[in-house]
Amino acid sequence: MEKIKVQDSVGAILIHDMTQIIPGVIKGPRFRKGHVVQEEDIPVLLSMGKEHIYVWDQTPGLIHENEAAERLARVVSGSGLVLDEPKEGKITLTAAHDGLLYSSENGILELNALEGVILATLHNHYPVKKGDKVAGTRVVPLMIDEKVILAAEEIAGTYSNPILDVRPLKHLKVGIVVTGSEVYHGRIQDKFGPVLRAKVENWGSAVIEQALASDDVSLIQSNIQNQISMGAEMILVSGGMSVDPDDVTPAAIKGMGTELITYGAPVLPGAMFMLAYLGDIPIMGLPGCVMYSKKTVFDLVAPRMLTGERLSRLDIIKLGMGGLCLECPVCTYPRCSFGK
Template sequence: MEKIKVQDSVGAILIHDMTQIIPGVIKGPRFRKGHIIREEDIPVLLSMGKEHIYVWDQKPGLIHENEAAERLANAVSGSGLILDEPKEGKITLTAAHDGLLYSSEDGILALNTLEGVILSTLHNHYPVKKGDKVAGTRVVPLMIDEKIIIEAEETAKTFKTPILEVRPLKPFRVGITITGSEVFHGRIQDKFGPVLRSKVENWGSMVIEQTYASDDVSLIQASIRDQLAKGAEMLLVSGGMSVDPDDVTPTAIKELGAELITYGAPVLPGAMFLLAYMGEIPIMGLPGCVMYAKTTAFDLIAPRLLAGERLTRHDIVKLGSGGLCLDCPVCTYPHCSFGK
């Protein structure tokens, strides 16, 4: 800390907030900690009764918190992010568009283990809207050794993908098959189709066809083949997913020649979820809970497929931690613990 005359302070860095009081007009911080004094600030400081001020005694090799935070933010940022201006040594990162936040837990941990470095983010695979705050960077001291920031920048480069990015959901052509003899024969009204159509459209995709099939393997398979022939890029098959003998949806999908990734997911609701692939085209078998529960395994998995991921069984198994929905009276997802 150094005491200098106000007239000699241009370029110096304040180490504390400075309050300005004008009766009936203002009482509050006029200059914030970390402010770099400019020529035009001198008359203001003198009018505040400041003949001398205390500033940081900058030493070679140290950089200001604003520069450090900005360099950290640039080091961790991939596509789909907007960085705001530094304020009090902090940079806020916001989503440039709707999508899913991809955040590397290993990368975040690696950076935060560096002395004085802070990176705080939302959870991995968090659904965001344009303008949402997704992360913040800053450093603890007002001035930090540049070697630490260089190490942070080099650490970020060791990861194959950016530590933070927002991936947009791609618009898919989606085919829907509603199974169940009771719906197929018109004994009850279809409640599944409107729910699935609403979710698909909310994610920015379109339903190219919705068909009905009784609890018959050949009919379900015929519907899937027809939708594939019409250019479907994602297939949703609803109902018939339990272990009852007449629930044949999993059998129909498996015997179609699809690559089965998982039949079952450690998510409640959604335990009987199925994921398979016909080449590059994902097929999801959806249990009945998707029809009546606000958020299920389907809501955790489908957006990741729309973001371009090809999921493995390991990806599904990892959903067990945070995979319990608390059935809140009013669903606040994603602002809750589900899927985290």
């Protein structure tokens, strides 16, 4: 690029957006890339503190910040993302639909380790709505060596999954088994079922059956099997998850020949959470906190399974960092530290 005095710039073509800031009035691009400078622009440019402007000098091997940001945005983007037009060398990525943002933490680290590259994103597994801003790309210099962008493209190509994508939640058929002799015999009203139903429906899935079971292993198991025979693709078993001998939900789930992923999670509230699979059907044992706490381990893991992800023990263990809910009087999840 070539540096020219503002007073000598009439007829020159700007190669970058130029921002004007007037406190309380405006902050944004006053002149866009490609603008041909006019005589009346000179005093405006000077009032913006510009003594010089830069024009493209076509130096081989250098590319403009807008092109670099756009190439970065495209190379990190998987499905479910929309890219806006470059503005002052930045590209914003937004969600094309509701879902969860999946981001490669290692990929983001590798890209940002490149000199001059910027990729800022929301946290991995962040729930988003259509139109939400999820990431932004840019480069630091106005002009950058194309080799840097080629290196970024090469890095992204080494990952089997996109660096970023928004995965929609599947619409599953869900079965609920509420355990506890006190509920089964009608001594107290079931408060667990309505909470679970509301969450499931809010995620776009449907409860096909809700059953009550006493603290009896065989009854819990028969209810689970019945719901699977009805087409349930996910089973939620509430209550009876402590180490108290009377709490038999874990024994019932394990006794069905399931693949046990975990009994216990480094999340508060939700430490006594259980996850197992019967074939491809996830079965979750949900502790009592899910009934009365606004957000728990259930809110962190269920949406991921609704995208089709099969969780491992390592996935659950990783929840420990950020797994402490502060249980604020006014819940702002996901705009908080929980699950991050």
